[in-house]
Amino acid sequence: MEVNPNLELLSIIFRLSRPSWYKDYNPNNNRVSDLDYPYLKDIDDYFAKYKDSNAVKMATELSNKGFDGRSMVLLASYMDTHNKELLQEITSNTNASEAEINKFINAVLEFSKESNFKAFYTNHTSFYQDIVKGFAQQNPDIASILPAAEAFFHTKLKPVRILLEPSMAYYYEAVAMNASEGKEIYIAEGFTGAIHGKPFFSTGRGSGGANAPVTIAWLISYPFFYKAFSPYASNISEYEGLYDSVKEVMKLWGTSNLQGMILQTASAAFVTYYLNLTYGSESASKYMWMYTTGGLYFLPAFIKVMSEYMNTPNEGFNVLVSKLMQTVREVYVKTNGGKDLSKVIPTPTVLDFARQAKKTGVKIFYNPAALNAARMAGSLMNYVGVENYTFHTITNVTSSDLKGNIILIVSSDDLLYKLIEKQLLVTFNGSTVYSKVTGKTYHGPTMFAEILKNPWDPNGLLYIEVTQDWTVTSPVPVRYLMHYIISQGHNILETR
Template sequence: MKKVIISLISLFFIFNLISCDKKDSQATVTTTDSTAYSIKESSTCNVSIEPKIELLSIVQYLADDPTIIKENLSSDNDKYSKDIASYFSKYIDDPVVTLYKKMLKTGFSYSTPPQAMLYVDDNLKLLTNLTLPSDVISAAGNKKTLIKFFDLLSDFRKKSSFDDFYLSHIDLYKKLVSTVKEKVDKLGCIDKLIDYYGYKQNSYNFIIEPLSIGGYAARIPSKNDKFDLYDFMVIPNDDAEFFQMVIHEFGHSYVNPLTEKNIDEVNKYSNLFTPIKDAMTKEQYGSWDFCVNEHIVRAVAYRNLDTNFSSGVNRRYIDMDTNRKFIYLDALSEKLKEYENNRNKYKTFNDFYPKLLETLKEFSDSSSTKK
């Protein structure tokens, strides 16, 4: 998903860090004792708050990126926002902030900035074993601009003493790790995700973005034709909201490649985009393939709500999204019952994906008949 907007009432825990294990591991960002380090715990998922992502978020905050929340927060979150404003306000015209504002205009927003940070090391240097995706480069304007942004971000980190700010909040981060660990353990999100899609990826990684408006997905090639999956997200207090967001975000790394693989078939039904194009574009899903992905990952998330919470919760989400013009969602959700009831036939979600396209074909054929 490019984005998921969650209600403010769900933001009571947006500083929370997820944990899947009792074992702490602290990876240093640089080589001295006074530098920021990630707070990370691992089990079926690796969950962390990362200094380079927090550094990015602060630049986004100063640049008035609409994906960053500053006001109408819970008391703890409001304090954190005010801490950022107080500590970094004098850097509002810093070159990295100015450049970021320009990059915003070329599409460097929502999922793209945190995704870009996966391609640099903790010292903001490009990783040599990975290739920057073309869509990330395009959103930044060009590769030269993106490299300049990383260099300016590194300079900003030093001149602003970002590490001191980060370390001053370590106790908060650690406390919240244990709080959210209980939620992850209780809900078992990753195991249920793997079971539903039918196969396991190389790794599952939560990176918490405390002031983000929602969640974003990314994946990086790993070994054995598998991927390292990433979920950048806030942490809603409500269990159902948290659960569906996790299934949704990681679900993109399963669904999006299938849409890409079947894009010729998907595009046969692009006439279905016409009646919802304006609404979808406002939601940042400005192309038919994005729209298809969003419908499918939502349908999967809400089917999992049905089996793990209640049909009433599932229905509430479907109705809410249908009102937002996700008009094929209900039918796709119903179609998924066939998958769930025939797992001997459909070992993985990949095997069933063409059946979902048959549902879109039915809508497309019906639409053509009405003309």
């Protein structure tokens, strides 16, 4: 793993150019300021006088022809390896010719020489080394991914090159190329925040095992699925209704169509396989439901197909992909073109609640001790585009007040909870919580949330949050396609 000079050089040039695609990766647009993270100021101060260079102008021109974040890591990898596959992928995915790309490379090299980028990079060597050291400590189990990936994709893999990107935020790309033996993978990962001037990177471990390098596992799988699903592009467009049913959520993932959603789902299914193999079924199940409720609602169906694939050693990877496409068709039919997700996941969900609340409004009733939770519920409504909502305490509330769509934020000893306890998926008994779904019992301060038909109004929906003591519990980590959730702090114990 490294801070790759070519990728860093290109990211600086595109930071100076600021094309439209870059805004999603600009740390300044992702709550990172120069005060929090002086490295950005170092870049801007050092390279500002080169913003009118030929390389920066060409970066803008290429971006107008479809050059984007993926193209950037392809180009950095090409500059490292001179592997023609990478150049061909850039030209096939953009309107730029090979000659234009080579001309841009010459301009980049000229920019590097003119600005003395080598001196800038050398002056930050200790900073880069600290980044690499910290990432390695956060991801001690990375080596465990390779044998799992080799078995899954039926190919030999060289050690993965991880390119840490300290000048771009939430940037995740991976490319695979043919090597002398099997495949070589380059992974580029941007940072997700900064503390005391140092960037930190996502591991995804909260959704997997204690040391599970989930983000890296996801990225290793992505280029394989990216290439394998490309021939199906025209077929995939027929089932776009599957994307439309959750497009509000998928846009938050940075995914703009069904093809992108399928790629995300396939990579999540591979990670589930890896977690099951390395950390056990409980870790894998937790991850699967985290991402199913996060928006990838046909993930369980993909996982079923992949499990059958791994039990059939002689079945090729391309056969798996064709079966996954068949699964997409089956889900499309089963859900009536994505219009009825209850056929594949438990409903109603948070997204169902938000859509209905947008039309008819919502009333938020809360235990006075849960004022902060009520405010967070209001913020959630704002976030999903609900404008018409009001706040009320549960003091002296009557059944006639509880008509329409309501959010109920109560303690487990409140009367309103007791009145509908039998209809909910959990039972609170003092300091313990029993799940009617899994049969598990949890001890200590626990949060529960569920979306269901409003017991006081069949035309409305109820979103309820319950805990034993609002003074010692953390907010519910809301997932858009969740039907219920049980959590302790930030640890999700169950969700569907």
